[in-house]
Amino acid sequence: MSAVIVPGAIPTAATPRRRRRWNASLIVGLVMTGAFLVVAVLSLVWTPADPNQVAPRDRLLPFGSAGHLLGTDALGRDVASALMVGARTSIIVAAGAALLGLVLGTITGLIATSARPYVNETVMRGADILLSIPGVVFALVLAATIGAGVGSTIFALSVFFTPSFTRVVRAAALRVLEEDFVTAAQLYGRKRLFILARHVVPNIFSVMIVQFTLYFAVGILTEAGLSYLGVGVTRPDVSWGILLKEAQETVGVASPLAIWPGLAIVFAVLGLNILGDGLRDVLDPRLRGRKS
């Protein structure tokens, strides 16, 4: 094993970099994520049937039945409609929590770049504490106190997301704050808030976006898990996690019922992860050359 590590940045700075605007991951990710977003939006105006409509005579219809393209569940409820509304719920919960985490995490992360060490320590240790709370336990407690549902699931998720964003934003912000243009702004007498808002945030924006898509994916998975355990979303709200839970009882008899929500989750999470990767490649900070 050679002991010598190749230095990272080889292309030189005299040549303005042509950033690749598109790559395969970005396209695939956008298509997959787009598909699932479109389905979710569509569910606002149309679904084949009401996913909560119980029809005991039509229970456990198989795939391809008339009027129920993906079949029905043990209570006769249409699976396709449930999947569509489930997409909508997943987005509301996962994206909602990720967005909340982004906003709160960014604010706290930027606060933690202050010149006063005790401020930074307080915020970061607070983040550590929040991160050490197991999500499931917290959701359980919430479900027990304020009841399960979309709201409490979003809350539970954001308790985990926020400190993660805090760390990521703080690290990225610290790197930007070392740059000379920040020093220059300070020398012009710009106040800290201005520098954070006008110089730091635009330069860490790409990091924030990539993190958001990745936590969006995590949110979908976690929501599914929480709802499966009964402490997330509950009927009459429909989510993929609930479908999984309900399908558990019919595994031997009508296995496809468990497969559809599972596939939907895989598709959405994969799409978001691929999108996140693609975004990261495109938005990557420009490699720095040695001499100009």
Added chain:
Amino acid sequence: MSTPIIEARGVGQTYKLARTKLFGRRERLAALSDVDFHAMPGEAVGLVGESGSGKSTLTRILVGQERPAAGVMAHNGRDVWRLDRAAHREFRRSVQVVLQNPRSSLDPRMRIGSSLVQPLRALRVETDPDARIREVLEQVGLGPDVLTKYPHEFSGGQLQRIAIARALMPHPKVVIADEPVSALDVSIQAQVLNLLKDLVAELGLTLVLIAHDLSVVAYTTSRVAVMSGGRIVETGRPAELFRNPTAPATQALVDSVLTVEDGLAGKALT
């Protein structure tokens, strides 16, 4: 006019080192001791020294980024750390900085035009921004087409000109250039140094040039201060320092200069 426009008098600076013992007192490192440095209006002064000499610390004190632990940092005779807000802003307007790394000194997410306007806005300078931008671009030899572009579209030499242009925006009296050409290619160095010399001559600017390369300083300034170990060990005209260095630090700097002639003669590495 015999008052220096900027002056560091008896300046000292110390830093606390990281803790080595859990309950011990943190040791202090004396980065600067009893430093006197000044620049007269319209003068081009150089500051040289190897790394660890205290050059960077003194630079930070000269631009007002750091407060000295001892001594006074004065602008037009007044201590810059005791000024009221308006006077402080006046100091900041009058003393501008050009930093070493041109790629880092401009916000990559801001168009050049926007970056150039920042000093005017931040320092509340009452002047028509568009007219001033045009004036300044002409002074540094750039066209107005640069205004809508982003930093990554330019080479290092062009960026350094833009950085100089930005420094000129608020009509400064003093420009402090911290290693302005170290990160640039050789053929561009001459361009930027020539530009700095021209600005001193045409605008009556005071220039403080910090560098580690004696030849760069010799070309651009008329008086040089040599730093070593946190002190100024020698000052004088570049010609004197080269021919008759007295301080060992100066001698070391003179010795470290490599020239093509010496190389060709086989004398460079002896």
Added chain:
Amino acid sequence: MSELVLDVRDLVVRRDDLVAVRGVNLQVRAGQRVGVVGESGAGKSLTALAVMGLLQPGWRTEGQVLHDGVDLTKISDKAFSGRRGRTLSMVFQDPLSALNPTQRVGAQITGVLRRHTKVSREQARKAALDLLVQMRLPRPEQMLRAYPHELSGGQRQRIMIAIALACYPQLIIADEPTTALDVTVQKQVLRLLDGAVKERGSALLMITHDLPVIAAMCDHVLVMYGGRVVEEGPVGTVFRTPRHPYTKGLLESQPTLDNVELDGTNRLPSIPGSVPPLHAMPSGCAFRTRCGRADEQCATVPTLEGDGSRAACWHPEPVASTAGAR
């Protein structure tokens, strides 16, 4: 005429349609010191990386790089790593990122030795110690156990040189070896490199933008601009009587004690404009957008012509001219 340790023929380095190196020919003989001088964007670093097989993914090569009986551009990665460190080695610009931060410095040296040669652990350790002594590093016994971050820049660079020399390579490629070092340390490091290379009989390929370094260390020089070699020849000839306007411009525009009137009255001539970006490189002679003598003929790529030294220019400096370093 000693044998060739490196024969680069018509090397092209490109990424998709971006061509950074446009047909470079370069030869290094056993024990010879060849310098490649150029600024950023000239393609000199990419040439070195192509020779060492260290190009980042996305970059492709055309042409041949002949060394030790094989074409380095055509062999597998595995075959290549058997050579790297043994028959050819590289000293990089930034020792902090080129050395493994998690491994002790002594281990990095013995690592190379034990990978390429059949020495025992004891012999490797002794050899590493000898190298440290040769590099004039203080307290060599303790230095073996140091980590890179505990050392100064100059010390780290000397370690890198020691690693590069350890297996007595035929060729050492040094890419801007002193650029990142403090100016007072530069000469020391160059001196050591010079002595060690001479003592081992290795050949040296020195890549830098710093003309005095080439003058001090090399006997033969190639000047690169826009991905091509625009002038080459013995260092004395090229630097004293440069024929290509770019070489002349480079020599005249460096503020060195040779050309600075110490009362600051003179003016350094500078080459107007700046190096064009890779994707906007002018066709024909790449330098013509900055050259005072360019005309329609320069729209065709000039070839290297001349004896003694060769320049690729339709209007080279007259041979009798003494313009140059003086």
